[in-house]
Amino acid sequence: MRDTDKDIIRGLRLFADVEADKFDSLMMAAYAQRFPAHVDLIREGETADFLYIVLEGSVELFSTSHGRETSMAIVAPVSTFILAATIKDAPYLMAARTLEPSKLLLIPSSNVRTVFGDDPAFARAIVTELASCYRSVVKSMKNLKLRTAIERVGNYIIRLHDKSGKADIVELPFGKRNLASILGMTPENLSRAFGALQSHGIMMDGARIEILDRAALEAISKPNPLIDDPRS
């Protein structure tokens, strides 16, 4: 692995306080690799041989059952995925594929578990990361169960707006088909939701969204920090 990669990884909260020799032993076993877009990385049901970290690009986590498919999450840099399966040495509950050309770090699960046992700082970082993942899924589930389709779309736009530093125009970070699946609806329904929201403070133009009236958007979306706030 290249030293520049190593520096980036060292900077992650997950590894920040890991002892030097433990970190080196993890990195020795790990390797960074580039993948083209739309490549299958893992399949549901396989056992978790590696912990993955997205360094560049983005990865879709999705699940399938009897002919239906749904996106569970999109992982952007810099984040881990399938940490829980790695910890439990259990089969993946979600499949993963690249959405765009991506650079990933793969660390053998057994090494992760070993260092977890040897290095309390790493253990603490792992458990914090896992707790964050858990809370993130809980928020997704609240989003799905407590909101209508239009509210979900509206709040998604509000979050984009916040992330952009309240820019006048925000851009969808991936295709509407994927977004629809993440938000638990069909692409057609997402299209109509965007249409409906144009009377409530936004103006769509392809993947670009102009925020004209944030207050109106909030009025119909009813944001809730305990669902939307990425901190907490």
Add this chain to the structure above:
Amino acid sequence: MRDTDKDIIRGLRLFADVEADKFDSLMMAAYAQRFPAHVDLIREGETADFLYIVLEGSVELFSTSHGRETSMAIVAPVSTFILAATIKDAPYLMAARTLEPSKLLLIPSSNVRTVFGDDPAFARAIVTELASCYRSVVKSMKNLKLRTAIERVGNYIIRLHDKSGKADIVELPFGKRNLASILGMTPENLSRAFGALQSHGIMMDGARIEILDRAALEAISKPNPLIDDPRS
């Protein structure tokens, strides 16, 4: 705390390998308490002062947003709840109330975090428990997003059947109103789903369900181990 309680707790996987003095320091700070049915234990947004463990009875985790409410999970003995908030010292994302008279163990969050740092065996147990919780929510979410209402109800019955050791008659462990919310539908819709399933291998009688034709029930429910299997 009574010694019999202590023995029960010592038997939990979470505490099985904890060093004796660490365990005692946790138990010294903890207390077991009985609560009547339908008592609010915690509210969303409060900070996580305690880790809870259900010793007897059952607890509903639920969430609210702008006048709507949904059940997120029902916690049966012996399990923890709100572990992630405890670890992160963050606000609860879910509220909790007893469903029936219950006995709970409350351990101050700060003690949990301290022992987590001091005792590698406890750290490992915590992270395993948390990973299980995470995987459990992911499965719930797959259940919601990949299945129709009838399939969710059918698979719920199949799980009950399995848990009972394939008894001819199984009993719903809590009210249909709660079950409907857990399964992401209205009580009316659950009623109709039960009705529809009577042509597919079951016979309802109040809270009792007779399993007449497991194969027919599976045919319409399409079970999937990566959603339904509580192990894995």
Add this chain to the structure above:
DNA sequence: CGGAGTGTTGAAAAATTTCAAGGGTCGTGG
């Protein structure tokens, strides 16, 4: 004996999905 809470059923309303068609973009191969 009320009265509250729970579960069921029917009918109407609303939300969502499905099906079908068409416009647009992009990349590849002729």
Add this chain to the structure above:
DNA sequence: CCACGACCCTTGAAATTTTTCAACACTCCG
């Protein structure tokens, strides 16, 4: 370089699912 096909997004209309509203039976408890 252009044409074609593949894919994505949008829109309309119909079908389906789900929710809502209303009424009613039943049980449990005070």
